[in-house]
Amino acid sequence: FKRTFNEINKKITLGHTSFYINLNDLELESLADNDYQIIFEKTFNKLNELGYIICENSWDADGFGIEIPE
Incomplete structure (x- = not known):
């Protein structure tokens, strides 16, 4: 969570x-799809609350894309 906001x-x-x-250094590849979705949920919820856009097709075990709306 903190790492994402620092970045x-x-x-x-x-x-x-x-x-x-x-996030590829966290080696999340071995997790099932549902497991890493649960891990990202808190961060994604906070980003959405703050108005950031998570690029739906860009996230996987290695990380995710973010857009800052204008």
Whole structure:
């Protein structure tokens, strides 16, 4: 959760409005699809509350895409 927001802050500082949060070092590939969805749920809910858009077709065990609406 904190890691995602640290990465978002870095990208925003650089002026990015869409970017990919890379999580492949967490080695989530061995989890079933439903398991890593549960892991991401808290982060995705908070991002949605804050107005960020999760790119639905971009997320998997390696990470996910985010867009910042204008």
